[in-house]
Amino acid sequence: MEKTLSFLSNNPLVAFTILLLVILTLPPLFERIKLPGLVGLLFAGVVLGKNGLNLLDGESETMHLLEDIGKIYLMFVAGLEIDLGEFKKTKDRSLGFGFATFIIPLIIGTAIGRFFDYGWNGAILIGSLFASHTLLGYPIVQRLGVVRNEAVMVTIGATIFTDISALVVLAVCLSIHQGEFSTASLILQLVALGIYCIVVLFGLDWAGKKYFERTGDEESNQFLFVLFAVFLAALGAQVINVEKIIGAFLAGLAVNDVLGRSPVKEKIEFMGSTLFIPMFFVAMGLLIDIPIFIKTITTQFPLMLAIVLGLIVAKFLAAFISKIIYRYNFNEGMTMWSLSLPQVAATLAAALAAYQAKNVAGERLLNEATFNSVIVLMLVTSILGPLLTARFARNLSVPKAKLEDSSEKRDIILSELLPKAEPFAPNHPFTIVVPIYNPTTQRNLIEMAALIARHESGLIVPLSVATSHVHMDSPQLNTRLYKSREMLGEAVQLSQEFEVESQPAIRIDDKISHGISRAAREKNADLIIMGWSKTFGLRARLFGTVIDSVFRSAHCPVAVMRLLDEPVNIHHLLVPVKNITPEMIRVIRFAHLLADTNQGSVTLLHVCRRYTSSSQIATFKEDLLNVVNQFGFPVTSEIKTITHDNISQVIIKESKTYDLTVLRSVRRQTAGGGLAVSDLTTEILKRLTGSLVLFGEPENNS
Structure with a gap:
């Protein structure tokens, strides 16, 4: 038994494996009982150290190295x-x-x-x-x-x-x-x-x-x-x-x-x-001598x-x-x-x-x-x-966003709302780029783009990106280009059904995400509409997804859609609103634009904590109503306030009675201590089962 314990405590690979297991399991468990995850890491260091199971040696070269790296x-x-x-x-x-x-x-x-x-x-x-x-x-x-x-x-x-x-x-x-x-x-x-x-x-x-x-x-x-x-x-x-x-x-x-x-x-x-940072906290726990503590x-x-x-x-x-x-x-x-x-x-x-x-x-x-x-x-x-x-x-005030003059509100379209580069040509038509890479979602995406383009008297650009090859005459690249032409042909036929101009484009690029953002810039696009793909999991967090990359690099807004029904059948939209910020105002306006293309309605859902005063709720509703009145879209709007401490639970429950939920893309943040903090949008996306739109803007504007 002693030999086994000695092997476990002195083997660097064993120590590293134990640390990975601790980091994987303990922080989520402690966060469930409303304690910071780093407390769980310190606790693990105490339990695994010399006063506990003695599986990790705080004085070993391995732990000193990991401790130094984590501290740095x-x-x-x-x-x-x-x-x-x-x-x-x-x-x-x-x-x-x-x-x-x-x-x-x-x-x-x-x-x-x-x-x-x-x-x-x-x-x-x-x-x-x-x-x-x-x-x-x-x-x-x-x-x-x-x-x-x-x-x-x-x-x-x-x-x-x-x-x-x-x-x-x-x-x-x-x-x-x-x-x-x-x-x-x-x-x-x-x-x-x-x-x-x-x-x-x-x-x-x-x-x-x-x-x-x-x-x-x-x-x-x-x-x-x-x-x-x-x-x-x-x-x-x-x-x-x-x-x-x-x-x-x-x-x-x-x-x-x-x-x-x-x-x-x-x-x-x-x-x-x-x-590395969690390993530092575990190493700190190893230094705690329980009797002396x-x-x-x-x-x-x-x-x-x-x-x-x-x-x-x-x-x-x-x-x-x-x-x-x-x-x-x-x-x-x-x-x-x-x-x-x-x-x-x-x-x-x-x-x-x-x-x-x-x-x-x-x-x-x-x-x-x-x-x-x-x-x-x-x-x-x-x-x-x-x-x-x-x-x-939660009781702090923020500078109110500046809204457009009411005399111009009937002329507002999405391209005027969001910061973008100057048009390359005068009388620039409203342009929507629709990347085509999944035949099962292609029809609904083109249909949604066509509805918006027709509403704005614009055009759509069905785009297919073929990943590049060292040799431009390679059989693999020829096959990709052939499939791209097939998908674009179908996309053009769909756009013709809605009597909307389309300009199909094929681009050869080293990465699909780069091809989308570069083509959108070349076309001076006002909006990119993409299909939904999984944005969670270790692989997505390590290497990112096509959606992540396009959000980062695109010059214009991006709407990522998961449509479980045909867009013509989408009439009732739900938009969760936490605070009135310029970014949130643009999301709300985009939702009204979507609703107006289909003679639908928009419900703005505000979930507030139980101890929020009635005066604060009334002021928020008044400010939100003033924002909506600036848009000029003939859309039925309702402001719904629910008092509850579990915001995500309420949003998910309410979304089941609507045709589409529109969310703002919010990036994950980390606390100053370095431990990851999950955001509300990520939690909702994991559990929401209906149709949704994740609306994001260029990073230099959001």
């Missing part, structure tokens, strides 16, 4: 997810709040350290752990549609200041602890750090843009370039005697502008949130309580002062507090670095009692922060 990836993703564009819009207030939510926790944390007899270096380190924050609540404010609220934008922007400042303080504390501190060495260290920051931030940004320009659509090479840049930055930080997580965070900021919202960024985040709770309870309450009070004071200075209302101030409360990414990475740092006498910078207290702090704030965000952010 965690800080890289934390930097990558900071929206520099939003920071620039509110940079003055972001820096103001960032300074407040850095310096106040730093002072309070230092005071707590001194009170419990820590030296100045250790006390300041504790303060620096208080100073940063992780945007675990970002997916919540995004789902609620209040990201554009100034208080939210200011808090997001403040993350840059707090994280960088906290990491700089960490670097100085580590240098002092390891006996390498003097006035001259401090100045030299700060100068080296400043030069290093400039080289990473501007050098990687420049190199990344040049490399991406040269490689075009070679996503695999771009993915490897980004990984190389991250670990090169981390290695460079170690060269100048700075903790490697600082380099990883700076690398995230540097390549942020290069990646934008490209598929490469999504794959990088997916790889981290699915594999229990001893900390019992004998060092005042220290642990002081750290947790001190952080909560410090972040509250920073938000309260900023609320007064910038004249924010109560809900805005409380949202700023709740968003800045969670201590996960930078805090845990810095705590681990301080815990592992030893001086010449073998003393740790951060002892086990404080390290365990930081773990408790992370658990408390990662649960409390998102709960408070969900409570207060």
Whole structure:
């Protein structure tokens, strides 16, 4: 038995397999009981470590390697997810709040350290752990549609200041602890750090843009370039005697502008949130010594309580002062507090670095009692922060979208609604590109496109993409072209039945998605209508689908349709509406256009939480009615409000009584800690059984 356990704990392949099993199973289980998935990973580390089953050895080279990779990836993703564009819009207030939510926790944390007899270096380190924050609540404010609220934008922007400042303080504390501190060495260290920051931030940004320009659509090479840049930055930080997580965070900021919202960024985040970052949290669990952890709770309870309450009070004071200075209302101030409360990414990475740092006498910078207290702090704030965000952010207001003047509303068509390039020719007809690649869905797609084109006095472009071959005379390519001509011939006949002009097109391209988006651009299309395909599962998340790629690369709106009945039989449309945003307004208008082509009706469904006040519901309905009145389509519209806490369940139930459900395409996001957060649209798509349209826009417009 002992030999078996020894084999299991020392075999790297066994350790890796166990980690994969843990990551696959435990986070979903803990999320079902309303706990963050990372709590499950920490729990797994404790159970599988030396105080449990002893299946994983936290001191093995394998775990050290995976821990380092996960720590670097965690800080890289934390930097990558900071929206520099939003920071620039509110940079003055972001820096103001960032300074407040850095310096106040730093002072309070230092005071707590001194009170419990820590030296100045250790006390300041504790303060620096208080100073940063992780945007675990970002997916919540995004789902609620209040990201554009100034208080939210200011808090997001403040993350840059707090994280960088906290990491700089960490670097100085580590240098002092390891006996390498003097006035001259401090100045030299700060100068080296400043030069290093400039080289990473501007050098990687420049190199990344040049490399991406040269490689075009070679996503695999771009993915490897980004990984190389991250670990090169981390290695460079170690060269100048700075903790490697600082380099990883700076690398995230540097390549942020290069990646934008490209598929490469999504794959990088997916790889981290699915594999490396969870392994880091499991490794953190392996470091928790249960007897000492229990001893900390019992004998060092005042220290642990002081750290947790001190952080909560410090972040509250920073938000309260900023609320007064910038004249924010109560809900805005409380949202700023709740968003800045969670201590996960930078805090845990810095705590681990301080815990592992030893001086010449073998003393740790951060002892086990404080390290365990930081773990408790992370658990408390990662649960409390998102709960408070969900409570207060729902009451925030956002700048209202500008609607068109009513004198023009009868002349509005879809091509005028959405941002697009200038037409290549005057009197540009409304053009719909319909990719043809599935004979079973072809008829309904062409029929729907024909109805819209006839309504807008436009034309349709049935498109068939034949994937390219090295040799243009290859038999495989000839076969594909022959099948393409057959399908396009059928598509032309269908369009003639509806008396709509059609311009069939065949394109040879290396990828189907590229062929669709490029052909649509060449035709100056106003809309792309595509058939539905599965967008879930591991393969789709890793490599993407044709739909994903077209959503990213198309210059015009894309409507992905799953039609279980002929379009002429679709009369009653359901549009779930969470918030009134410019993107949602365009979805609603598109639904009215669809209904008008078939003399149908549209029901706008708003599902609100049980504790939403009647005045808030009435105001929302009034605003939504004003939006609908701007369209000018002679369509019967109904606004239906249902109070319920399970939004997806209500939408799925209501959809069964309608002919078609129209949803807005919403991209998956990850929390600042890197763990994936599912969105409402994805959940609905998995369970909705009727006809649907998923409406999305070019990424630079949405």
